[in-house]
């Protein structure tokens with residue numbers, strides 16, 4: 053099957069992007085009024101009587117779509133081989149009282165056997181060889197080919213009529229190509245960034261360059277897109293201790309579970325939405341029109357003119373616009389305003 057990319061809308065106000073790459077990787081993500089990203093479980097929990105199917109969709113198609121999503125999303129990141137998956141190694145649990153030293157990777161059913169070594173418990177499966185092919189569980193990320201009938205099913209789903217995923221990004225990329233400008237994002241740190249931040253997020257240094265001129269400034273990435281991994285407690289709930297996002301360089305220990313910065317009672321989950329700021333993210337957020345006087349600015353955004361914080365924000369916005377005016381002409385800035 054050739055690479056494809058499409059957007060589908062199974063239910064009212066629900067949009068899902070499906071992407072299949074030339075090297076056979078499938079990813080699916082979605083957006084609904086109360087969430088985005090891996091929303092397949094949330095979608096499944098919507099009671100049948102509340103589901104407003106869009107044209108071309110019914111209960112059967114919808115459920116099959118969710119099954120495909122559960123089963124094949126990130127088919128290139130399997131910790132087990134096909135035989136281990138067929139034997140459902142991922143479902144095997146050990147009673148927590150039998151492995152008191154293992155604090156992470158457990159759920160209400162017990163400790164996941166795939167994260168326990170045989171030396172820790174006789175039922176441990178981590179690094180145990182497959183009886184068929186000998187592959188040791190968890191020793192690599194394996195790719196499992198998505199079956200043709202699954203791909204044909206996805207291709208046959210009705211298009212939502214919306215350009216899939218990154219049409220905004222394409223607009224931003226076109227603008228950069230036309231003006232010969234470049235945008236780079238370099239990760240600086242993972243910390244609280246905005247005044248009211250309760251959790252950490254990735255902070256990048258963005259540099260827009262055009263010819264010999266450039267403008268560089270910090271950018272707080274959305275928490276949703278920050279960190280390859282997020283901290284959760286051992287029962288799978290968000291840790292929410294003000295330090296939810298691990299820096300992007302943090303990789304989970306394959307074997308030595310519970311090590312720093314994983315604290316007691318703390319686990320992690322992979323963040324499927326992890327990404328550096330795109331050209332679109334930057335161009336959409338940046339100040340592209342003249343904020344005018346402080347008075348105009350306060351009128352436009354409903355700020356109190358006596359507020360110290362409003363003044364600080366105004367100064368920052370004004371500086372951003374001034375810097376951008378050095379890089380782009382008025383008509384280019386006007387064109388950039390379309391990106392939002």
Ligand SMILES: [Zn+2]
Nearest residue numbers: 133135182185
């Ligand atoms: Zn095998």
